[in-house]
Amino acid sequence: MIQDKLLALRKRSGMSQQEVADTVGVTRQTISNWELGQGSPTLDKAAELARLYGVSLDDLASDEVEIVTRERRERKHDFHILKSLVGKTATLELADSVADDIIKHATVLDVSDGWMRVNCDQNTAMFGSPKTKRKRVIRLIDFADITAVIVESDAPPSGIAQTSQESNLA
Structure with missing residues (x-):
């Protein structure tokens, strides 16, 4: 579900709801509502969120794609x-x-x-x-x-x- 992905991706990014809200131009309460499944972002806002989190819009919106992540950690990879x-x-x-x-x-x-x-x-x-x-x-x-x-x-x-x-x- 998109709300689970939005929460996991925001936590991975290390951003607060307010920081995400400021970045995409909505209120903190709107971000909270999306993460609780009480509404969904419009297509343009979903595209902004996908760019912010470094995933595709398809990955964000599709119920066929599962996000596997924990909270943010700094690790370098080749x-x-x-x-x-x-x-x-x-x-x-x-x-x-x-x-x-x-x-x-x-x-x-x-x-x-x-x-x-x-x-x-x-x-x-x-x-x-x-x-x-x-x-x-x-x-x-x-x-x-x-x-x-x-x-x-x-x-x-x-x-x-x-x-x-x-x-x-x-």
């Missing part, structure tokens, strides 16, 4: 290394207290502005049944919450066995 993961399949280890500590077989779709966009499986409980249903979802993961990336090997060159390559991001 962006060019992460960018090289686009198109690869990997297992991502996430920081403690983030939903799903490990995301297996995630396809890296994009890396930009402090975010890694991945397509991965999500298990959801089936009502009234002990079984779970698996579906593919898109997650937008904060770089600061990724502690390690294990790249699944491509086809081995010239018959040489190739194992997964781990990149520690801490």
Whole structure:
């Protein structure tokens, strides 16, 4: 839901409701209402919020995209290394207290502005049944919450066995 994304993104940015309100030209109460699900931003305000938080408008508005982040932390990353993961399949280890500590077989779709966009499986409980249903979802993961990336090997060159390559991001 957009209200959950707005709250998570504002906390990640380290901004107060008043600072966001001043930036996008609304009242603090309007920001509060949006974060509580008591209304939604207009298209132009949603676009401003997406730019402010460094995400796409599609990522902000789509119920199909989940934001994975904790509150703001300062960590530096080698962006060019992460960018090289686009198109690869990997297992991502996430920081403690983030939903799903490990995301297996995630396809890296994009890396930009402090975010890694991945397509991965999500298990959801089936009502009234002990079984779970698996579906593919898109997650937008904060770089600061990724502690390690294990790249699944491509086809081995010239018959040489190739194992997964781990990149520690801490």
